[in-house]
Amino acid sequence: MKFSLDILDWRALAAGIDSCENWIQWANQPDINMFSGELPKTPHIPMMSARRMSIGSRLAVNTGLSLLASNNIDAAIFTSRHGELERTGRILHALADEQSTSPTEFSMSVHNTAAGWLTIISKVPLPITSLAAGNDSFQQGLLEAQAILAGGASRVMLIDFEGEIPPMYDKSVNSEFLPYAVGIILTAGDTLQCSNVPSPDDIDAVTLPQSLQFLRGYLTSSPNFNVDADKRRRWQWVRTL
Template identity: 30%
Template sequence: MPDLHWIIPVARWSSWPAAATAAPDIGFIEPIVRRRLSTLSRVALKVAHDCVTQDDIRVVFASRHGELRRTTDILRAISAGEPVSPTAFSLSVLNAMTGVFGIARGDRSAASAISAGAETLGYALLEAYAQYTAQPGSPVLLVYADEPADPAYGAIEDEVQGGAIAILLGGEAAMGQLVCTLAGHPDNTSGAGKTSHTTDAAAALPAESFATQSQALLHCLETGKPAVWQGAGATWHWRWHERAA
């Protein structure tokens, strides 16, 4: 796999920590809908709302497990012979958050939902970038939200950390430019492992490694320092362009 290298113009970003004890404020959602939402959808909507303007915005939503906990509850109800709530079923799909968000904003813009295992966030960043470059005049909102799977599924390799991150891609790039690199391992015989060449000095800074992609990306966003996550087949790097430091 050849290396991939792309730069995201960050207009705004927001996050919600996994360890937060307070409930996220999603007062922009109608109460009748709000009380039916899961914790996952609530934190996703919170960070998404933090980043948007009044303009129509395309959304890329990403989550490894999505509403798996809600789905698991539905399966348990079926197993016990209990009725399943149609509302619970409709909100159990991966893209439930995008539907709720679009309805609340009255926004009919396109929305995508991505799940790609432990590399979900990285590929969502690539998808958001691809959509933005295809139509630079229209902003793209990336929203990542996840939570660990129900214990009923046992141990999961490279399990996610809870929480949410949203990044608004826009030409104004008020926050700066985020450099993303997907590099193959040196022992990959398909030709991967070649080094991406960049000219800014920030590329030479040492990068700290993290257990999950969300932890690595959040560290980069918050501190301005490079961060790395290594998966089974590739290594993901994130750093701010030196002009954003």
């Protein structure tokens, strides 16, 4: 499988790292762990709305609103492996303790909560898709963007995000780099070319989420870089310009 695209703009948020300058520094200094400190502020979201959002949704929506402030887009895609797992975890605990569940928690526990908040706050009636494909969610979002661009759209915004993971999942989910949100504006082009290739037998365990792998590769001057889903699947990116 092969495809290509151009990137017009990008934004990202994570604990302790929020400016474009900080992200470029992180990309070019792989041995430095900058994911520490306080969560970034989300000034694009009204306070009353922010209070009702999970941490992941807050970062995702603020990233999307920041991109919408300077870009006109035709459609948006939200990708997340876990979605509102933080909120769902609280609902499960309440049920296990035979307590009543919060109507707000229940209504906002769906996977497309962040997408809905974006259209409500921005007041922009965008067609939006929400996708989950395990560790490969970000790359599958890029394939979805290819279909939308082929259907006539000029610019597509892709937001990949994760929130906090409930402690009950600590043994099965690496939360070292969570929460975060990465947003990119995509258009048709051939500056970046991607192909699906077999993973080498000696690949290390994948710890960095796909969108952060991609952002690190994109922000460096390397002519090519890889994005892995697991030990079986690898996406190889080549920069042509």
